[in-house]
Amino acid sequence: MLDVNSSTRTEQVFLILLALADEPLHGYGIVQEVATLTGGRTRLKVGTLYGALDRLSAEGLLALDREEVESGRLRRYYRLTDTGAAALAEDVERMTAITRAATRRLRARGVPIGGANTATAGGTA
Amino acid sequence: MSGQGGKGTAREQKEQREQGPERGREQQQETVPGSYQRVLMLLPRGYRERRGAEILGTLLDAADAEGRTRPSLREMLSILSLSLRVRTGAAGGSTRADALGAVLRRTALTGLLLQSAIYAMQVYGSGHQMESLWNSWLSSGSTQMHDLSVEYLYEALWRSGAFVAASMASVLLLAGRKRWGVLLAAVGPLTTVVDVNIGDGDSFSLAFVGPVNGIYLALLGLGVLPLLTAALGFQRFDRRTRSVRRQWIATMILVDVVLLGLTALITQWGDALPGSQFLVPAACVVPAVAFVAGAGRLSPAWPLAFLAAGAPVLALLPRTITDLGGDGVGGFSGVSGSIAATGAVSLLGEVLFAGILAWSLYRNRTPAPVTARR
Numbered sequence: 324m325l326d327v328n329s330s331t332r333t334e335q336v337f338l339i340l341l342a343l344a345d346e347p348l349h350g351y352g353i354v355q356e357v358a359t360l361t362g363g364r365t366r367l368k369v370g371t372l373y374g375a376l377d378r379l380s381a382e383g384l385l386a387l388d389r390e391e392v393e394s395g396r397l398r399r400y401y402r403l404t405d406t407g408a409a410a411l412a413e414d415v416e417r418m419t420a421i422t423r424a425a426t427r428r429l430r431a432r433g434v435p436i437g438g439a440n441t442a443t444a445g446g447t448a
Numbered sequence: 449m450s451g452q453g454g455k456g457t458a459r460e461q462k463e464q465r466e467q468g469p470e471r472g473r474e475q476q477q478e479t480v481p482g483s484y485q486r487v488l489m490l491l492p493r494g495y496r497e498r499r500g501a502e503i504l505g506t507l508l509d510a511a512d513a514e515g516r517t518r519p520s521l522r523e524m525l526s527i528l529s530l531s532l533r534v535r536t537g538a539a540g541g542s543t544r545a546d547a548l549g550a551v552l553r554r555t556a557l558t559g560l561l562l563q564s565a566i567y568a569m570q571v572y573g574s575g576h577q578m579e580s581l582w583n584s585w586l587s588s589g590s591t592q593m594h595d596l597s598v599e600y601l602y603e604a605l606w607r608s609g610a611f612v613a614a615s616m617a618s619v620l621l622l623a624g625r626k627r628w629g630v631l632l633a634a635v636g637p638l639t640t641v642v643d644v645n646i647g648d649g650d651s652f653s654l655a656f657v658g659p660v661n662g663i664y665l666a667l668l669g670l671g672v673l674p675l676l677t678a679a680l681g682f683q684r685f686d687r688r689t690r691s692v693r694r695q696w697i698a699t700m701i702l703v704d705v706v707l708l709g710l711t712a713l714i715t716q717w718g719d720a721l722p723g724s725q726f727l728v729p730a731a732c733v734v735p736a737v738a739f740v741a742g743a744g745r746l747s748p749a750w751p752l753a754f755l756a757a758g759a760p761v762l763a764l765l766p767r768t769i770t771d772l773g774g775d776g777v778g779g780f781s782g783v784s785g786s787i788a789a790t791g792a793v794s795l796l797g798e799v800l801f802a803g804i805l806a807w808s809l810y811r812n813r814t815p816a817p818v819t820a821r822r
């Protein structure tokens with residue numbers, strides 16, 4: 324049986340973790356990366372972003388990578404910690420299991436659907 | 449990478465890194481439009497000093513990308529929401545904000561506990577009234593049932609709903625499910641409004657005017673206070689609150705069972721006893737004072753929470769004064785204690801909570817820094 328409540332991270336938090344999976348990013352970089360990941364459907368609000376960054380940093384899922392000043396603007400770059408990567412992997416596993424189950428059931432109904440073995444993170448978060 | 453536009457040349461970047469973040473903050477102060485400065489003023493000072501320059505950079509990056517020179521309404525509301533969360537104990541706030549959040553959460557839980565106990569007793573009261581009417585109807589031999597029995601049935605139904613909602617709201621809030629918790633916490637005040645408009649057939653304005661109807665004001669206050677404090681004090685998916693969920697559920701069950709049992713006992717056998725109307729309110733206040741005195745040894749948070757959660761009951765005081773000046777009893781004697789007695793005992797409780805709070809603040813005060821004698 325699938326335990327959909329095992330994670331307490333919202334879709335936005337999942338997307339922030341995912342955005343940082345490749346490389347450290349600063350605040351607006353995360354906003355842009357999340358928009359790219361979701362095809363423009365999710366536009367992170369600044370208050371949501373910094374609330375999440377504070378919480379994820381306190382939980383040890385993110386860490387400050389470096390500070391820079393670019394064009395006179397202070398930019399702090401955040402990176403995913405090993406704990407953060409493990410949490411992200413846990414969320415992906417959970418969503419993959421849900422996607423597999425959904426695909427199986429839709430196929431059983433005769434609904435044509437592809438990519439049964441992979442979960443598209445942006446679409447299922 | 450899409451998120452790192454406007455980098456400049458490698459040399460410029462190196463120079464900027466060498467200048468450091470402080471220089472960046474100075475540059476921003478010189479060129480930032482006033483509208484952005486005003487938006488940042490919404491944030492608490494300590495948080496603004498730590499995060500302000502960074503948030504400003506993100507806001508300005510977004511403004512450049514969208515061709516704006518002022519913050520959008522969406523951004524302003526978002527910063528306002530962040531400001532509220534940081535001021536009430538979200539991660540990133542000060543220790544004072546943490547303490548405020550702790551008091552707000554305790555006030556919400558205490559208020560919901562009080563609400564659930566009151567609604568449990570009211571359900572019992574409605575059932576008891578229905579039983580009386582049913583018996584009198586059976587003995588009268590009339591073929592037409594009294595309209596009031598249907599009214600009491602409705603009352604019992606929506607008050608049962610309010611009891612379950614208040615109890616579940618605390619559990620959900622402690623589980624980190626803030627949205628559902630706050631939604632269920634809103635059932636209490638809505639039930640009071642329904643009670644006023646349908647239950648007693650009075651007009652809304654009439655019900656809240658005058659000392660006689662302080663009961664509605666008290667009930668509305670008891671409903672609105674946990675709603676507001678829960679909305680402000682609890683954060684979504686807060687891990688800090690989950691550990692106390694089991695203890696709180698056990699406390700809720702114990703309090704509800706004890707109060708219901710006592711109400712039933714008084715209604716059945718003790719109604720004629722002198723002073724019986726004081727028993728139920730005293731059964732709320734005495735254990736609460738004992739608990740608060742114990743908790744107050746460690747922190748003033750619980751005394752302050754109980755003081756705040758009980759404050760709406762003081763709306764009964766005008767009724768207490770009116771009734772005690774008259775026949776000395778007044779109100780719904782027997783079912784949930786008289787209104788006058790509840791007001792009097794609540795006043796006593798609030799005075800005790802205030803005293804314990806003062807003692808706790810003194811006991812837990814931060815020691816003054818020791819300065820070396822010259």
